Amino acid sequence: MGGPETVAARPVRAADELPELPEATKGKVVLRLAPFPSGALHIGNARMVFLNDYYRRRYDGRLLLVFDDTVGSEEKRVDSELFGVIQEDLRRCGVDVDGVLYKSDRLATHYQWAERVIALGATYVCVCPSELLQANRRAGVACPERTETIEETQALWKRMLSGEFAPGEAVLRLKTDLQGPDPAFRDRVLFRISDLDHPRVGHRWRVWPLLEFSWAVDDIELGITHVLRGKDLVMEDRMERHVWDLLGIRGPPFLHWGLLRVREAKISKSKSYVEVKSGVYDGWADPRTWSLASLVRRGITVDSMRSFTMSFGLSLADIEVPAETLYAENRTRIDPIARRRMFAADPVTLQVEGFPADLISVTLPNHPERQELGDRTLPLSGSFLLARSDVVAHAGETIRLKDLANVELPATIPDSGPVAGTFAGRENRRVPRLQWIPEGHSVSVDLLDLQGQHLVGVAEAALRDAAPGEVLQFERFGFVRTEDDWTPRSSPVRVCYGHP
């Protein structure tokens, strides 16, 4: 025992496939997903979700959702709202679980195991203040209680359970090598006392296991065959193995992956929590959370998220990937199906002098390559709405109203009121093409951007044809998705920005 011999993934495999799980038998694999219910699943959690799901499918195995809701701490509180949110996240991501369990239901079992290791003399009840405990750990010095007998430990443990100690006054610690080279591994705490109110079980328990011990118990009790977890938890492997070695148990192998960060996503679970709870953020699907739900809201398909995540495999390197990589993945999926619409943010009216009076409408395809997606007809009058930034950027130039006509723009653009342009023919010229909306036939649009700001703009009336949750492309602007709770009858049309 000792060294954290992370099980190496078998590289024997076909192209595009992840390594085999060691000692895995089809139909017999049991995996577990163990989120802490303090926030929605976000892009950083995606590996945990999709890798476990991948192997469950590959081996026709079972996947348990086990909420890691030991009581937490003042800073990390369990919030019962998240039990439902997380399950909904998984459902939305097409991840089926074969059972939902709660750590907080399993304390009696954890206690039984505690008694087994206590009876082995492998533990002691330590009453040092935590600062002293930590100082001794660093120094490799034993606390006085370390020499207590099994009987004394058993008695103290009973007193912990019966409520004779206040939080912080006593903990159950595992005896490891105090001279061991890794200070992090010396005599770790197995159980501590907490008075925090638990949203599911209230104050029923005061003595709570720490994550490592609870998993040493539950990975065995639940018959988990492979533990797939982030590499931030490698020391927990050692702890679990240490406990199993004590009891002569052969536990499951562990596989890890490194930390995945998306460059643009500065994820702070605690900040998100505060902002969502206070209403500053628009729920757990606010784009600023980078939650999986928020990505769905932005029109990023689950399939895109899955292949994005899986492309990193089981690499142990900590990586930072630009969001563009995810967007590129998504574009391959949505570009062929997204209907095109024209949108103008902060619109300005352009009145085109000399616009042909007989040109009363134009019919444009909904998609440049796929005729089967249909078309729409825009009525024309010579008066158009364009994005102010476009008009300003091309002042004094000849531009082309995309798919329609060329227009000379004046050299100066007034701060308010209409802009007067001059018709310059309909032939297809290689000049900047700007999207436009016929005035009098527009719908207003409320676009939620990635900073949580609402952008106001206009779009062509055909945008009303969109279904809630439809992914569209605003030409020269980017992909958007209509909000789920928007209805075609209501105004403005509400969309969430996706990506370029």
Next chain:
RNA sequence: GCUCCCGUAGUCUAGUCCGGUCAAGGAUAUCGGGCCUUCGACCCGACAACGCGGGUUCGAAUCCCGCCGGGAGCACCA
């Protein structure tokens, strides 16, 4: 400081276990060209990498040693 993990092009990744088929494959980005009436898509092309130093070997991205760099842990959080 101690422990562990990681180090292939700008960013990811395949290959490393079992050395030769790797004068290193793919994706993405960037640049150039083509095409479609989008700043989007598609097609073609280009650029670009084995952290450094020793060693073993006929042969090293792959094995060994040393170093350097990055990350994580050293919580009565998960």
